[in-house]
Amino acid sequence: MSDTDIQADETVDARGAACPGPLMDLIGKIKDVEAGTVVELLTGDEGSKNDVPEWVEEANHELLDIVDEGDYYAIYVKKT
Amino acid sequence: MTTRIVIVGGGSGGTITANRLVEELDAEVSADEVEVTIVTDDPNHVYKPLFLYVPFGETELSQTSRPLVDLVDHRVNLVYERVTEIDTDGKSVATGAGSEMDYDYLVVATGAIPQPEETPGLGEDGPGHHFYGPEAAADLRDALADFDEGHLVLSVIGTPHVCPAAPVEFPMIAEEWFRERGVREDIEITYTYPIQRLHGVRPTAEWMVPRFEDRGIDSETFFNVESVEDGTIETLEGKELDFDLLVGVPEFTASPLIQEAGLGEEWMEVDRHTLESDHAEDVYGIGDVTNIPTSKAGSVAHYASGTLVSRIASEVRGHQPTATFDGKTICFIEAGTEEGTFIEFAYDREPVVRDENRFLHWSKLGYNEAYWLTARGVM
Numbered sequence: 001m002s003d004t005d006i007q008a009d010e011t012v013d014a015r016g017a018a019c020p021g022p023l024m025d026l027i028g029k030i031k032d033v034e035a036g037t038v039v040e041l042l043t044g045d046e047g048s049k050n051d052v053p054e055w056v057e058e059a060n061h062e063l064l065d066i067v068d069e070g071d072y073y074a075i076y077v078k079k080t
Numbered sequence: 081m082t083t084r085i086v087i088v089g090g091g092s093g094g095t096i097t098a099n100r101l102v103e104e105l106d107a108e109v110s111a112d113e114v115e116v117t118i119v120t121d122d123p124n125h126v127y128k129p130l131f132l133y134v135p136f137g138e139t140e141l142s143q144t145s146r147p148l149v150d151l152v153d154h155r156v157n158l159v160y161e162r163v164t165e166i167d168t169d170g171k172s173v174a175t176g177a178g179s180e181m182d183y184d185y186l187v188v189a190t191g192a193i194p195q196p197e198e199t200p201g202l203g204e205d206g207p208g209h210h211f212y213g214p215e216a217a218a219d220l221r222d223a224l225a226d227f228d229e230g231h232l233v234l235s236v237i238g239t240p241h242v243c244p245a246a247p248v249e250f251p252m253i254a255e256e257w258f259r260e261r262g263v264r265e266d267i268e269i270t271y272t273y274p275i276q277r278l279h280g281v282r283p284t285a286e287w288m289v290p291r292f293e294d295r296g297i298d299s300e301t302f303f304n305v306e307s308v309e310d311g312t313i314e315t316l317e318g319k320e321l322d323f324d325l326l327v328g329v330p331e332f333t334a335s336p337l338i339q340e341a342g343l344g345e346e347w348m349e350v351d352r353h354t355l356e357s358d359h360a361e362d363v364y365g366i367g368d369v370t371n372i373p374t375s376k377a378g379s380v381a382h383y384a385s386g387t388l389v390s391r392i393a394s395e396v397r398g399h400q401p402t403a404t405f406d407g408k409t410i411c412f413i414e415a416g417t418e419e420g421t422f423i424e425f426a427y428d429r430e431p432v433v434r435d436e437n438r439f440l441h442w443s444k445l446g447y448n449e450a451y452w453l454t455a456r457g458v459m
Contacts, residue, residue, distance in 0.1 A: 016352065016373040016427065021280045024239045027304055031316070047282075054276055058302045059317045 004067045006076045008040030009033070015044045015072050023051045030061065030079050038064065041075040049073060083114045083396050086173060086181055088163045088337075089189035090120030090148045092127075092455065093367030093381035097187055098156045099457030100389040105396060109155050114396060117181065118152065119173065121162035125151050126214075127451050129378065132246050134217035135224050136257050136417075139448075141214045151455045163190075166341035168360035185362050185392050188348055192242050192332040192368035192376050199237050199330040201308030208235075208308060208326035211250070212242070223325060224254075229266035230324030235313065236273050237305045238331030242368055242376040245423075247271070247329050248279060248288060249414040255295045256416035269296070270321065272303035272313075281375075284413070284423060287433040291415060332376070334369050347371040352427065353404040355388050362395075364388055372407065373427065379410040382454055412444040420444050 012029045014022035022043035029039050041052065049066060052075050056063045064076035085101060087094045101116050108114040124145040133139035149158060161175035172182045194212040196202035202210055209220040234251045241247075251271045258264040271278070271292065277285040278292070278299055292299055304316040305328070313321045338348045341360075348365040349358040352372045357363040366388055367381035374380055383405070390403035407427030413436075414420045420441035423431035453459045 014373075021275070023275050024280060027274055027316075028239055031304070051276060055302060058276075059304070 004065050004074070004076065006038065006040075006064050008076060009037045011040045011042065013042045014048075015042050021045065021051075022048045023055055026052060026075075026077065027055070030059075030077065033079055035079050038076060038078050041077065042069075042072055043075065044072040048075065052077070082112060083108075083184045084182060085114065085116045085185045085187065085392060085396075086183040087116070087118045087187040087189055088120070088166070088173060089191060089367075089369075090118050090122060090125055090158075091189060091191050091367065091381075092378040093191070093369075093385065094118055094120065094187065094189035095125055095148065095151055095455045096382055096385045096457055097189065097366060097388055099151075099153050099455075100385055101392065102153045102155045103457060104389050104393045108396065115157065116155070117157040117159060118148070119159045119161060119163050119175065119181065120148065121160065121176075123148055123160050125455060127378075127448070127455075128212070129243060129246075129451075130448060131211045131213070131217040132249060132253075132414075133448075134214075135211055135220040136253060137221060137225075141218060144214065146452060151452065153457075163337060166337055166343070168341060168343070168357075168363055171362070183362075185395065186364070187388065187392075188338070188343065188357075188363065188365045188369055189367050189381070190335040190337060190369045192240075192334065194242075195238070195331040195333050196328075198333075199328060200305045201235075201237065201313065201326055202328050202330050206308060207311070208328040210328055210330050211246075212330060220327065227267070227325050228261075228263040231268045231270065231322060232325045232327070233270045233272065233313070233321060233323040234327045234329075235271075235303070235305055236329045238329055239274060240376060241329045241332050243411070244279070244281060244284075244375045244377065245411040245413045247273075248284065250327060251297050252291070252295065252416050253414055255297055256418070260417065268298070270298040270300060270323075272300040272305075272321070274302070274304045276301050281423065281425070281431060283431050283433050287421075291436075295416075332368075338369065344371060352407065353387075354391060354401070355384060355405060356391075364392070372405075374407045374409050374425075375411065377409055377411055378451075378454075380408075383408040383410075385457075412440065412447065414441060414444060 201208035279285040391401035394401040415436035
């Protein structure tokens with residue numbers, strides 16, 4: 001179970017996504033939502049742990065948390 | 081009693097599945113125990129990968145489609161009407177022309193629809209071009225014919241998009257084509273991609289880096305287009321890029337039928353191995369319309385149809401279906417006008433990208449002709 005108190009407004013379930021990949025799915029969602037929205041990305045891709053924070057910094061959004069859920073990660077991003 | 085299999089859509093997934101179903105269920109179809117019907121509003125079957133060649137004058141639009149009736153087994157019923165409603169409780173589909181068809185098994189193959197009007201820089205009012213439709217590809221051919229100096233930008237704007245190879249191929253073909261025309265020195269080429277590498281498929285991205293360097297193709301990553309105005313692209317990340325000719329990969333979406341029928345929020349939600357709907361009994365999805373975690377490419381529909389046909393045939397015969405889909409995908413990649421390569425991958429297998437060569441380029445050109453046999457379910 002999750003050990004974070006963060007409440008997501010939107011969830012992107014990209015578990016198993018290979019191409020174009022979880023980060024692309026997250027970017028698509030971030031484009032669509034209002035500023036201030038918290039998006040939760042569920043991903044089984046190890047690379048997402050690095051890829052997502054790198055993009056979040058580049059795009060000036062806010063990385064709230066990365067939670068290891070066992071066989072996947074939940075990554076919380078707030079759109080600024 | 082006749083078992084009715086209705087397929088919505090006459091693209092690669094729908095056509096190949098129909099042909100293979102009547103072959104697999106030959107005895108049952110001949111005995112009128114099984115009936116296979118394609119419902120589509122387009123009497124022509126379009127082979128979309130050929131649109132890539134149209135801007136360079138290598139393919140004429142007339143070569144990109146053939147009448148569907150020439151491609152399907154004569155025992156497949158063809159209904160040229162637009163499906164406007166899918167009722168998965170009542171197991172029927174309704175068309176805009178007022179027909180209603182009951183089904184025992186439904187295959188949804190409605191594809192991915194380009195949305196240039198929803199894509200920054202593209203559409204009627206935008207300066208950008210794309211090659212994901214016949215008119216657009218022809219317009220781009222005319223624009224390229226007049227383009228002999230300036231900055232060409234190929235930007236992957238929409239995600240997800242169909243055919244993961246096309247945005248890689250376009251700048252590489254353009255680069256060589258400009259050299260052949262003697263104008264390369266006066267043209268700058270830039271490729272942009274939304275994430276931090278050149279392609280979503282990691283080995284493909286790694287293959288691209290030295291090749292783009294060798295060819296003098298510039299690239300921008302973390303580049304998510306927000307707006308396009310007065311010859312300048314602005315991105316979500318705060319970057320700006322000027323262009324003289326913009327070629328963009330548009331957004332794609334699924335038919336609104338999917339959401340209206342409760343089959344998915346946008347893309348049709350299916351089990352990635354059985355291709356059965358997550359939301360309705362006896363309903364299957366194939367091809368670009370589904371949410372399976374691989375590329376939106378014709379080869380996926382081609383390989384998935386084997387699984388789908390086997391599972392439906394087992395159901396019809398009262399057996400337990402056992403066939404599963406492993407996500408097999410194959411994409412040719414043109415590395416210019418004379419050489420190409422290909423990638424093959426699956427859900428749990430990344431591709432190995434081999435060096436490009438002339439043989440694989442000619443293989444791709446050969447396959448572009450042989451595709452019509454694939455549509456017929458022959459190869």
